[in-house]
Amino acid sequence: xxxxxxxxxxxxxxxxxxxxxxxxxxxxxxxxxxxxxxxxxxxxxxxxxxxxxxxxxxxxxxxxxxxxxxxxxxxxxxxxxxxxxxxxxxxxxxxxxxxxxxxxxxxxxxxxxxxxxxxxxxxxxxxxxxxxxxxxxxxxxxxxxxxxxxxxxxxxxxxxxxxxxxxxxxxxxxxxxxxxxxxxxxxxxxxxxxxxxxxxxxxxxxxxxxxxxxxxxxxxxxxxxxxxxxxxxxxxxxxxxxxxxxxxxxxxxxxxxxxxxxxxxxxxxxxxxxxxxxxxxxxxxxxxxxxxxxxxxxxxxxxxxxxxxxxxxxxxxxxxxxxxxxxxxxxxxxxxxxxxxxxxxxxxxxxxxxxxxxxxxxxxxxxxxxxxxxxxxxxxxxxxxxxxxxxxxxxxxxxxxxxxxxxxxxxxxxxxxxxxxxxxxxxxxxxxxxxxxxxxxxxxxxxxxxxxxxxxxxxxxxxxxxxxxxxxxxxxxxxxxxxxxxxxxxxxxxx
Numbered sequence: 001x002x003x004x005x006x007x008x009x010x011x012x013x014x015x016x017x018x019x020x021x022x023x024x025x026x027x028x029x030x031x032x033x034x035x036x037x038x039x040x041x042x043x044x045x046x047x048x049x050x051x052x053x054x055x056x057x058x059x060x061x062x063x064x065x066x067x068x069x070x071x072x073x074x075x076x077x078x079x080x081x082x083x084x085x086x087x088x089x090x091x092x093x094x095x096x097x098x099x100x101x102x103x104x105x106x107x108x109x110x111x112x113x114x115x116x117x118x119x120x121x122x123x124x125x126x127x128x129x130x131x132x133x134x135x136x137x138x139x140x141x142x143x144x145x146x147x148x149x150x151x152x153x154x155x156x157x158x159x160x161x162x163x164x165x166x167x168x169x170x171x172x173x174x175x176x177x178x179x180x181x182x183x184x185x186x187x188x189x190x191x192x193x194x195x196x197x198x199x200x201x202x203x204x205x206x207x208x209x210x211x212x213x214x215x216x217x218x219x220x221x222x223x224x225x226x227x228x229x230x231x232x233x234x235x236x237x238x239x240x241x242x243x244x245x246x247x248x249x250x251x252x253x254x255x256x257x258x259x260x261x262x263x264x265x266x267x268x269x270x271x272x273x274x275x276x277x278x279x280x281x282x283x284x285x286x287x288x289x290x291x292x293x294x295x296x297x298x299x300x301x302x303x304x305x306x307x308x309x310x311x312x313x314x315x316x317x318x319x320x321x322x323x324x325x326x327x328x329x330x331x332x333x334x335x336x337x338x339x340x341x342x343x344x345x346x347x348x349x350x351x352x353x354x355x356x357x358x359x360x361x362x363x364x365x366x367x368x369x370x371x372x373x374x375x376x377x378x379x380x381x382x383x384x385x386x387x388x389x390x391x392x393x394x395x396x397x398x399x400x401x402x403x404x405x406x407x408x409x410x411x412x413x414x415x416x417x418x419x420x421x422x423x424x425x426x427x428x429x430x431x432x433x434x435x436x437x438x439x440x441x442x443x444x445x446x447x448x449x450x451x452x453x454x455x456x457x458x459x460x461x462x463x464x465x466x467x468x469x470x471x472x473x474x475x476x477x478x479x480x481x482x483x484x485x486x487x488x489x490x491x492x493x494x495x
């Protein structure tokens with residue numbers, strides 16, 4: 001990745017937290033390595049702990065040593081170190097924001113940032129509005145003479161009502177074009193590759209419709225449980241944590257029409273149309289096309305693990321879902337009749353992220369008539385942990401006289417031709433700095449996603465489910481398999 005070197009003051013609220021140390025600082029390090037940050041750049045790290053800038057820098061260096069995939073390069077670290085400034089501040093205290101603004105003005109001048117500012121809220125969602133109110137009262141945004149942008153981590157609200165309230169608060173301070181609702185999944189290489197794969201390859205785009213595609217499967221599965229995030233997960237569940245954001249964003253990228261150009265709003269407009277075309281949710285849909293699950297104790301890689309209700313900070317009688325499977329229809333000309341099957345969950349047998357395009361079988365195959373083993377063509381976009389494309393097609397079995405076997409073409413990001421692939425946050429932070437919001441949700445996208453998700457969440461909260469209903473180390477509840485098998489299909493598992 002290469003491009004213009006960016007100048008700005010990057011202000012992080014919650015700078016002592018795990019997200020900053022694990023993701024943001026490693027991203028800045030990588031951006032310096034890749035030549036994407038100017039020396040006229042500073043990071044103002046805001047935290048409530050009593051730390052000096054020198055001590056904070058030492059902590060960041062230690063985190064880089066822990067989280068980077070390769071040893072810390074001294075020259076790169078020295079450049080990053082000079083950019084980092086710690087500012088002790090309790091951001092719940094409204095009277096301190098004017099002092100913060102004065103400090104930022106000083107930093108803008110000394111670091112020659114061209115008075116560009118980015119405010120990154122790496123804090124718990126309960127503090128979002130508190131900080132936005134403080135930015136407004138302290139005139140941190142209105143005093144900007146360059147660009148001024150606000151970055152919000154998920155979850156953006158708990159439902160449509162709270163999302164609207166938060167959005168209205170932010171819009172009082174930042175215009176829509178300056179709001180970046182970040183979803184790290186959209187920074188992953190293979191997610192960014194969806195549009196390139198479709199719109200620069202005739203072989204795929206000409207077949208990318210209901211005439212040739214039998215079904216689409218999106219699986220985002222985890223071996224991990226909720227770890228220490230039991231209190232967060234009790235309020236979110238898999239619907240809010242995964243479906244409302246990551247999965248619906250992926251669906252929109254897979255299903256969208258070609259945009260008229262690659263400008264930010266052109267891409268967002270086409271994604272929005274997909275969300276608006278999702279089939280209407282009624283009682284029949286909820287009864288037949290939705291499966292919720294919660295994990296019981298079981299075994300992961302031969303090690304016994306506890307059930308969700310036994311996790312730390314989880315109610316012993318919790319009705320929170322840790323698994324969701326859905327069958328969706330997109331009611332437009334391109335996709336009518338082609339189902340999208342979704343599954344996501346925790347404590348499953350496999351940890352992976354995949355988009356599976358299963359093509360239709362030939363209407364009349366000479367070779368199937370002879371009872372040979374031709375298989376449907378598959379295109380698999382592997383998001384994680386292995387990144388790459390997998391394509392399955394049929395060819396002659398050279399070990400026999402007339403047999404057919406499916407063979408595969410498999411490419412991964414470890415291929416030397418792929419270069420040094422950046423982490424998701426490096427891509428997203430660079431897009432924020434250069435003002436490209438293509439991979440960030442616009443409000444109308446978020447609103448459409450919440451309109452869809454709220455109905456499923458309400459159904460889950462009202463419906464009594466016999467939880468727990470799948471053992472850790474399996475691939476989910478039996479009903480998730482019934483969901484797809486009743487259509488004469490099955491979940492594609494290439495592991």
